[in-house]
Amino acid sequence: MRHIVIVGNGIAGITAAREIRKQSDDRITVISAETEHFFSRTALMYVYMGQLEFHHLKPYEDWFWVKNRIELVLAHVTQIDFDKKYLNLVRTPALEEPFAYDVLILAVGSKPNFMGWPGQTLRGVQGLYGKPDLDRMEADTRSIRQAVVVGGGLIGIELCEMLLSRNIHVTFLVREKSFWSSVLPAEESALVTRHIVAHHVDLRLHTELAELRDDGTGQVNTVVTKAGEQIPAQFVGIAVGVSPNISFVRNTPLETDRGILVNEFLETNLSDVYAIGDCVQHRTPPPGRKPLEQIWYSGRIMGETLAQTLTGQQTAYKPGVFFNSAKFFDIEYQTYGDVANFLPNDGPEQAFYWEHAAGEIAMRINYRADTGAVTGVNALGIRQRQAIWEDWIAAGKPIEYVLEQLPQANFDPEFFRQFEPAILAKFNAENPNRPVRLKAKKGLFGLFGR
Structure with missing residues (x-):
């Protein structure tokens, strides 16, 4: 044994x-x-x-x-x-x-990554990865009024939401021009950026941390940016990756x-x-x-x-089609396949993007310019079925087929508003020579088989 x-x-x-x-x-x-x-x-x-x-x-x-x-x-x-x-x-x-x-x-x-900033070992400065981090954050944020979060990724926005839940004023330092623009295409990044501001986060774009200063007792009390601005902070959450x-x-x-x-x-x-x-x-x-x-x-x-x-059956690691999900305050985010943050105009892929007029619901579908095969999708505020999108992407289904069948991927409860007609209307307006029409959503047995 x-x-x-x-x-x-x-x-x-x-x-x-x-x-x-x-x-x-x-x-x-x-x-x-x-x-x-x-x-x-x-x-x-x-x-x-x-x-x-x-x-x-x-x-x-x-x-x-x-x-x-x-x-x-x-x-x-x-x-x-x-x-x-x-x-x-x-x-x-x-x-x-x-x-x-x-x-x-x-x-x-x-x-969590720390970049060698002066003062990064002060009390009240930490990342968020495990249970010890949670315990430290619980202890160090009692009775505080102001906090700073550094880094515009998924952990950063989680830290903002956590601190706001306790009525702590949050300043959010993001070095990019908009939230998570290194991952999200410009439209989705702008959408989430607006949503962050609407939740009363003091968002500072194009802003980087230079140093952290203490109050004389080893406790952080000031963040200094590379531009020289001094921001009061009794707690600093570091979220610049792991x-x-x-x-x-x-x-x-x-x-x-x-x-x-x-x-x-x-x-x-x-x-x-x-x-x-x-x-x-x-x-x-x-x-x-x-x-x-x-x-x-x-x-x-x-x-x-x-x-x-x-246990006796040698097996290679095959994770399949990439996917990830997150929550940006009230907006649920799902991504499947390959959705780059930027596509060149003359590249092998094209993108179709739809955004609701309210500015908090959107969908992007990337597809090959030559075959129309769908390569990836971003969904914000519209829940999607993972298995269906994985099948479509793995099989290289053309975008017209995917749009016609789009209701099959919708995972929102039936009493939620459905946006597929509006999505198709925009695609047809942009592609008048190849209009597509929605097909009725199958019932439970039709979708999954008996």
Whole structure:
């Protein structure tokens, strides 16, 4: 019987543990210095906002692990001896000890980026990634009045919403000309930017952090921008991206670059050592994917994939059509396939964009100029069915077909307003030589089969 040790209890590591247990009697140990039990990291914001309690974030009862013979060890890994196959652990209370393994899975996640700003270690300055960050934020934002959030991505807007829920004034520093313009096309970026301002966020575009100053006690109280502006801040949330949490394995025989390098089977350069989740850098990324892809469901798929390999069926990592989702205050966002933030006029792809007159609902469909095959979609304020869009994109369905069938992808409740007629009307106005017409939405049996 092998001893499989998994370092990290996020979605990647826990999925691997559960899937291996389903198919194997191997001894499985999960080691984590963050929390003993797995929780849904993406829902941390709702605990801070009072909509959930932390125990609601745990998908499994605490007895689940004993029942399924998955050992949980609350400890910090300080060093790995890959030749002798053991880890150095520091438990609580501090006690360093060796811990042997036969197979090692590194699922150590990411950490928030800090750019070496003066004052970045002051109390009240932090990122938001795990439970310790939530605890610090809870303690450091009690009774404060003003906060600054740095970085215009998904974590940044979450931090803004969290702070506003406690009536804390938020100044949001975004270095781009509009929110998340490095990812969103100009129209969607402008739409979300307007929505942020409408929620009373003091949004500062083209603005970058230069330094953080304290109040004389080690607590942050001022943010200084590169333009020299001084902004009062009793709390500063840093949201300028994340990077693999791999400092403890650098300068070891394990090959790393920005992340831990793996092949298509999630194998590292060392025998019996694998890596999954946010800490991974793919030597050869799957089609349509990036070498580093720190997304919740990617970690889950890696955990499932590796479990197949470790239980006798070698399986390559194939995440399929890219997708992601988020929430910008009241606007739900979904994206499937490839939707670049900019398309050249003479490039191989074209884009059709529709936006509701109210300015908070929109859809963009990208497609190939030569064949019309749909390559990606952005939906804001219109819920879409993932499986249908994945099928359309994978099959290369032409945009005319997709528009005709668009009601099939709508996931909004039936009493919600439907926007497909308006979307088609705009497409037909822009393409009078190839008009398309909506086909009636199939019933439940017609859509999914009997």
